[in-house]
Amino acid sequence: MSKPIIVVRNLNKTFPGPDNKIEISAVKDVNVEIFQGEVVVVRGPSGAGKSTFLRCLNGLENFDSGSVVIDNTPLDHHHKNRLEIRKEVGMVFQSFNLFPHMTVRKNISLAISRVRKKSKEECEITTLDLLEKVGITDKIDSYPSQLSGGQQQRVAIARALAMNPKIMLFDEATSALDPEMISEVLDVMKALAKEGMTMVVVTHEMGFAREAGTRLLFMDNGEIVEDREVRDFFENPIEDRSKAFLSKVL
Amino acid sequence: MRRHNYLLDGIVLSILILVVFLGFIRIKNGFQYSWNWGAIPRFFFRLDESGRIKTNILMQGFLTTVRLSFWSSGAALLIGTLMGILRTRKNLFPRLVGRTYIEIARNTPPLVLIFIFYFFIGNIITSSLGIDEWSRNLSGVGKTVLTIMFSKPERFPAFLSALFTLAVYEGAYVAEIVRGGLESVEAGQFEASYALGFSRFDKYRYIILPQVFRKVLPSLTGQAISTIKDSSIVSIISIRELTFQGMELMASTYLVFEIWITITIMYFILTISLSALASYLERRMIKY
Ligand SMILES: Nc1ncnc2c1ncn2[C@@H]1O[C@H](COP(=O)(O)OP(=O)(O)O)[C@@H](O)[C@H]1O
Numbered sequence: 001m002s003k004p005i006i007v008v009r010n011l012n013k014t015f016p017g018p019d020n021k022i023e024i025s026a027v028k029d030v031n032v033e034i035f036q037g038e039v040v041v042v043r044g045p046s047g048a049g050k051s052t053f054l055r056c057l058n059g060l061e062n063f064d065s066g067s068v069v070i071d072n073t074p075l076d077h078h079h080k081n082r083l084e085i086r087k088e089v090g091m092v093f094q095s096f097n098l099f100p101h102m103t104v105r106k107n108i109s110l111a112i113s114r115v116r117k118k119s120k121e122e123c124e125i126t127t128l129d130l131l132e133k134v135g136i137t138d139k140i141d142s143y144p145s146q147l148s149g150g151q152q153q154r155v156a157i158a159r160a161l162a163m164n165p166k167i168m169l170f171d172e173a174t175s176a177l178d179p180e181m182i183s184e185v186l187d188v189m190k191a192l193a194k195e196g197m198t199m200v201v202v203t204h205e206m207g208f209a210r211e212a213g214t215r216l217l218f219m220d221n222g223e224i225v226e227d228r229e230v231r232d233f234f235e236n237p238i239e240d241r242s243k244a245f246l247s248k249v250l
Numbered sequence: 251m252r253r254h255n256y257l258l259d260g261i262v263l264s265i266l267i268l269v270v271f272l273g274f275i276r277i278k279n280g281f282q283y284s285w286n287w288g289a290i291p292r293f294f295f296r297l298d299e300s301g302r303i304k305t306n307i308l309m310q311g312f313l314t315t316v317r318l319s320f321w322s323s324g325a326a327l328l329i330g331t332l333m334g335i336l337r338t339r340k341n342l343f344p345r346l347v348g349r350t351y352i353e354i355a356r357n358t359p360p361l362v363l364i365f366i367f368y369f370f371i372g373n374i375i376t377s378s379l380g381i382d383e384w385s386r387n388l389s390g391v392g393k394t395v396l397t398i399m400f401s402k403p404e405r406f407p408a409f410l411s412a413l414f415t416l417a418v419y420e421g422a423y424v425a426e427i428v429r430g431g432l433e434s435v436e437a438g439q440f441e442a443s444y445a446l447g448f449s450r451f452d453k454y455r456y457i458i459l460p461q462v463f464r465k466v467l468p469s470l471t472g473q474a475i476s477t478i479k480d481s482s483i484v485s486i487i488s489i490r491e492l493t494f495q496g497m498e499l500m501a502s503t504y505l506v507f508e509i510w511i512t513i514t515i516m517y518f519i520l521t522i523s524l525s526a527l528a529s530y531l532e533r534r535m536i537k538y
């Protein structure tokens with residue numbers, strides 16, 4: 001394989017504890033390399049540091065020490081580098097975070113016009129393309145509140161894709177959804193994986209991991225305690241922790 | 251929903267009218283005041299020598315109040331929005347700037363602010379920036395525009411100090427309103443804007459502030475109404491707004507009650523139309 005597109009070295013992130021005395025180590029000495037086209041599924045118990053790890057990858061969270069390099073751009077304090085990374089890394093949140101005062105069309109096209117500085121026609125074409133991709137062209141002039149959770153999340157994915165990112169991050173994108181809507185969102189994510197998008201996906205959906213994932217990370221207490229190929233994992237789920245986990249979710 | 255009780259409203263209204271009516275009779279009998287309402291209309295409009303209708307002193311005062319309130323509310327909105335944003339930033343320095351401004355502006359009596367600005371802006375800034383000269387040397391058209399939009403050229407520097415005083419004073423309250431609005435916007439909105447690569451300006455311009463203004467429109471309307479009422483304070487530096495003109499008129503005509511009642515009604519007209527405009531906007535805003 002070629003050079004990794006995400007390189008994380010000795011990443012550490014602490015939060016001040018409740019009484020400001022003890023610090024909470026959310027991410028502890030994490031090292032990981034992710035290559036173009038990989039679909040990395042991150043699992044682990046609640047509070048393990050999965051979200052914090054993901055948010056360190058696009059600078060949403062400032063880490064204490066270590067380094068993150070995205071597509072050869074170091075994530076440091078330089079505004080230019082950060083902006084470059086923010087443009088190349090799309091993010092999908094558990095709570096969708098669509099802009100409530102804009103139509104679906106505007107939600108998607110705003111970044112294309114303001115950040116990518118594309119012409120009106122290009123915005124229109126891209127917006128329609130993306131909505132087609134996520135399967136909700138008929139809702140283009142609706143407001144987010146008029147959509148179901150599954151539809152909102154699909155718009156959020158389209159919105160992140162509008163930036164034409166090289167990497168997509170998903171933080172429990174289906175956890176806030178009613179069970180019957182989970183698959184429509186997972187289907188979009190699977191299609192994206194099939195197209196070769198580099199993805200880091202925090203999820204407990206093992207069906208998605210099996211079908212679309214290439215690699216599995218297991219986090220606990222801020223550390224990556226397991227890092228394996230997906231195929232290997234499902235064939236020999238040897239480690240006890242994973243075994244216990246698997247028997248619970250499968 | 252509960253049904254509206256019209257009977258109760260009717261009773262309350264009748265009692266109110268009765269009280270006002272009885273009060274009037276008492277004033278009329280006990281006061282020995284000879285009312286002369288007939289003299290009032292000509293203080294609004296008068297005919298000049300050639301028989302054309304011209305605005306007179308009360309109308310001019312009213313228009314000055316409108317212009318002053320309009321510009322200072324606009325400026326207060328600008329200052330207040332900027333300071334409100336600074337107040338919510340993560341870094342210490344911008345927060346400190348916002349905080350200092352708000353504390354100083356809110357804790358200084360507006361009368362003191364007026365004098366500071368009148369002598370500072372009125373004398374030093376306007377002359378050093380050449381605003382004084384500039385407004386005097388405007389072309390005929392320029393002078394007309396200035397007069398219609400702001401004030402007569404020769405009074406422009408004083409008008410500016412009045413405008414600044416009100417803007418700075420009211421801006422502090424706007425800043426607190428905006429800060430409250432900003433704090434009520436979900437963190438996810440900021441995070442999504444960050445992740446999508448929006449510049450800081452675009453983030454506020456397109457994503458955050460539209461949500462904020464929608465939430466705080468009623469409070470902002472209240473603040474604009476305060477600005478209209480507070481604008482009377484600049485009569486102290488001889489800005490010829492409604493209250494100033496009214497007092498001048500009282501001094502020369504002794505129609506004290508008629509004039510006070512008239513200018514009160516005029517302030518009412520302004521504030522009520524503003525409220526109406528705001529609730530119209532609120533109703534017209536898209537629902538989401
Ligand atoms: N903004 C924050 N302030 C303080 N503590 C935080 C913050 N975000 C996360 N944490 C703490 O960091 C740890 C990891 O959190 P998180 O990354 O959200 O875990 P996960 O996503 O795996 O559930 C938890 O102990 C959590 O309480």
Ligand SMILES: [Mg+2]
Pocket residue numbers: 050051052172
């Ligand atoms: Mg999480």
